[in-house]
Amino acid sequence: MTPSSGQNAQADRPHTGRRRNERVREAILAAAMDLLAHSDGTPVTVDTIARAAGVGKQTIYRWWPSKGAVFLDALSERAATVAPEVDTGALAGDLEAFVTATFTGAAAPETAPVLRSLAREAAHDRHLAGMMSEFTAARRAALRDILERAGRRGELAGDADLDLMVDQVYGVLWYRLILDHAPLTADVAVRLARTLVAASAAR
């Protein structure tokens, strides 16, 4: 509270002064993505990003609450890679398309290191961890929609555990993405999708 005068001096007064420079924003996000993608395992620091973008550190912190938030923003920017909301009319088709798009999108050489770094940062950044939670929840919801649609068509067994199915997909995705001990190819995606369909089909 502690109002100065009127109701809300900040909201009422129109914006004056110099405006935000869009070029700067783009430069920061681009530099962040670039450093993340080409990082040789060494963590990407804020100073490095600022230096690479030719920007003051304060300019970064003026617009993003934490380093991780920049990463997430940078990723979301190019996340037109999001799974296409297909609807083939049958679970098998929908699921195979979704999982394949998700897996190959995540494993792509320009996104995989970003996701890995994002996960690393989230481990020590409360802000980012929260954002990642929302992000992953949204992705789960999208997949769950596909399954529920199939359920309404009567394609699923009555006792099928949709949440478990969803987590099987994203569990394998992140587990392999981070441990990097096995591939995340379209082939694997199709296999996994078929596994899920086979195990949950209405009897």
Add this chain to the structure above:
Amino acid sequence: MTPSSGQNAQADRPHTGRRRNERVREAILAAAMDLLAHSDGTPVTVDTIARAAGVGKQTIYRWWPSKGAVFLDALSERAATVAPEVDTGALAGDLEAFVTATFTGAAAPETAPVLRSLAREAAHDRHLAGMMSEFTAARRAALRDILERAGRRGELAGDADLDLMVDQVYGVLWYRLILDHAPLTADVAVRLARTLVAASAAR
């Protein structure tokens, strides 16, 4: 390289002087586990561990290469919780027992926070990340053994992807453990085990 005299002065000379105090080792591991288990999200620092164990920081670094190594050691100590190498003679039984033991063991209130913290630390600790890699690889191998045994008994379809099955188990485990958005109960474990069996059964 750079030998002083003879072959290896260090290895030849028998150990003299004060010996390592086992009590100290135990105190450090116990303090680490305790702080990890009761951590309210705030990261556990080395100073905190040393303080809690009534120990000098150097004493920790004398015996462990990094903070994460202490955590891993502490966990391994109590990891008699490892899945029991059962052999019921059939895939369904073996898998259900293994996955249930693994899930409930990992989700137990005294181990879950430790695993979470371990994952967090591994994100920024090269040493620990390597150790975790070995650790998880060993767990995967144990599960894979069960599946291969079933394969030799002819219980699996010829084109079953054992690695994918393994990763579905550990993927769901870690994904739910870390995101904490859904439970890791025995019920879920059994469902998952049955799903895998159903989808991979020999046709």
Add this chain to the structure above:
DNA sequence: CTCTTGCCGAGACTTTTGGTCTCGACATGA
């Protein structure tokens, strides 16, 4: 017993990094 060796607790110190603060320059619109 006594002496050397090496562990122990304590804490100062170094380095890295995320994040804040301040400053002079300058763009923007009233």
Add this chain to the structure above:
DNA sequence: TCATGTCGAGACCAAAAGTCTCGGCAAGAG
């Protein structure tokens, strides 16, 4: 023309990992 708010630059602060040093002391060798 002038208040407002952004910009780059860099000093500054705080937290935490890891190193170094020191006095004390336990354990075995002689």
